[in-house]
Amino acid sequence: MPEPGARQETQQEMPLPTPQRITVLGAGSWGTTFAKVLADAGRDVTIWARRTEVAEEITEKRTNTSYLPDLVLPEGVRATTDAATALADAEAVVLAVPSQSLRANLTSWLPVLPTDVPLVSLAKGVELGTMKRMSEVIVEVTGVSPEQVVVVSGPNLAVEVAAEQPAAAVVACTDHDRAVAIQRAISGPYFRPYTNVDVVGCELAGACKNVIALSCGMAAGLGYGANTVASLITRGLAEMARLGGKLGADPLTFAGLAGVGDLVATCSSPLSRNRTFGERLGKGETVAQAQDATGGQVAEGVKSCSSIRELARAHGVDMPLTDAMHRVCHEGVPPRKLVAELFDRAKKSEWG
Numbered sequence: 233m234p235e236p237g238a239r240q241e242t243q244q245e246m247p248l249p250t251p252q253r254i255t256v257l258g259a260g261s262w263g264t265t266f267a268k269v270l271a272d273a274g275r276d277v278t279i280w281a282r283r284t285e286v287a288e289e290i291t292e293k294r295t296n297t298s299y300l301p302d303l304v305l306p307e308g309v310r311a312t313t314d315a316a317t318a319l320a321d322a323e324a325v326v327l328a329v330p331s332q333s334l335r336a337n338l339t340s341w342l343p344v345l346p347t348d349v350p351l352v353s354l355a356k357g358v359e360l361g362t363m364k365r366m367s368e369v370i371v372e373v374t375g376v377s378p379e380q381v382v383v384v385s386g387p388n389l390a391v392e393v394a395a396e397q398p399a400a401a402v403v404a405c406t407d408h409d410r411a412v413a414i415q416r417a418i419s420g421p422y423f424r425p426y427t428n429v430d431v432v433g434c435e436l437a438g439a440c441k442n443v444i445a446l447s448c449g450m451a452a453g454l455g456y457g458a459n460t461v462a463s464l465i466t467r468g469l470a471e472m473a474r475l476g477g478k479l480g481a482d483p484l485t486f487a488g489l490a491g492v493g494d495l496v497a498t499c500s501s502p503l504s505r506n507r508t509f510g511e512r513l514g515k516g517e518t519v520a521q522a523q524d525a526t527g528g529q530v531a532e533g534v535k536s537c538s539s540i541r542e543l544a545r546a547h548g549v550d551m552p553l554t555d556a557m558h559r560v561c562h563e564g565v566p567p568r569k570l571v572a573e574l575f576d577r578a579k580k581s582e583w584g
């Protein structure tokens with residue numbers, strides 16, 4: 233008969249099981265790529281797609297050419313437009329739809345969504361109107377406990393990950409053991425996730441970097457070079473960390489993969505939809521023209537610049553670059569005029 237204490241220790245050391253059957257809800261760039269990451273890590277993957285033709289193409293040809301022309305998914309990955317079929321027996325659910333539609337999507341899935349498995353959020357945004365982070369939306373709509381929600385973030389441009397180029401990521405969950413279980417589920421030969429318990433910081437960093445990427449694209453569109461981009465990345469980091477600090481995030485998170493890591497990738501790569509969108513605005517296109525050119529793919533920063541600005545204002549945090557992006561995207565202020573405005577602001581210390 234084991235000592236009661238010894239038994240307890242054994243229970244504490246028992247890791248949570250690695251989910252094997254995983255459903256990805258959303259068949260866009262990142263959802264499809266993440267399905268590949270999961271399948272290459274040995275998981276059994278089903279994708280939910282909104283459109284029949286996308287589901288059929290994935291199941292029959294293992295491709296999703298409207299989002300990722302060069303990708304061939306591993307054998308066994310299948311897709312359906314029926315959420316109940318997609319979610320049957322799921323041991324973890326990955327949410328891979330744009331942040332502004334997550335609430336509506338979740339609400340429609342609710343009757344068939346398992347609420348006793350990890351819910352993994354890939355979306356990088358803050359909800360318009362409520363100013364909520366995606367994990368907050370998930371908890372609110374589904375009623376699950378916050379410990380059940382896992383956030384995956386980091387420098388993960390879908391096209392590069394789909395091409396199996398090495399990349400690291402963060403798996404954030406307030407329950408460390410659950411983060412470890414998801415870390416095991418998605419680790420593979422080209423995808424290396426690290427755990428973090430700072431969900432607030434990872435989510436804010438992921439949402440804010442899209443807005444800063446817009447500004448870097450805009451700078452490129454205006455013809456500015458590396459000094460401008462480096463200044464925007466660094467001051468963007470300062471303002472997102474300021475918001476994070478006010479909302480209880482760990483400052484170290486912003487120095488990590490979800491912060492600096494994703495900022496550098498998104499702000500410097502022409503593959504970034506947010507950066508590309510900003511570049512188009514910098515070259516003189518209107519928001520509507522830039523939106524048409526993104527071919528229906530989401531550039532989250534265009535909407536999140538407004539929700540993050542509201543969030544910052546509600547907490548008395550100064551975010552001049554985010555404010556500037558809101559003014560370009562939603563008040564029609566020309567990018568070049570904003571440069572002058574930003575430089576006219578009161579002089580201050582770097583960490584003030």
Ligand SMILES: NC(=O)C1=CN([C@@H]2O[C@H](COP(=O)(O)OP(=O)(O)OC[C@H]3O[C@@H](n4cnc5c(N)ncnc54)[C@H](OP(=O)(O)O)[C@@H]3O)[C@@H](O)[C@H]2O)C=CC1
Pocket residue numbers: 258259260261262263264281282283286299328329330331333337354355356357388389390391528529530532
């Ligand atoms: N792409 C990337 O490199 C990365 C993206 N992310 C984040 O992942 C999230 C998803 O992005 P991503 O996959 O790239 O987005 P895409 O725009 O490429 O795809 C969005 C997917 O969601 C579906 N969808 C379902 N409901 C809606 C709706 N109401 N409105 C719009 N689309 C809907 C789309 O269906 P349909 O095809 O029918 O339009 C599509 O399958 C975003 O928050 C993004 O920031 C994070 C890391 C990397």
Ligand SMILES: O=C(CO)COP(=O)(O)O
Pocket residue numbers: 356386387388389390442445494497498503504505506507530531532
């Ligand atoms: O989040 C991303 C890379 O980490 C993708 O960025 P874009 O949405 O700007 O393409």
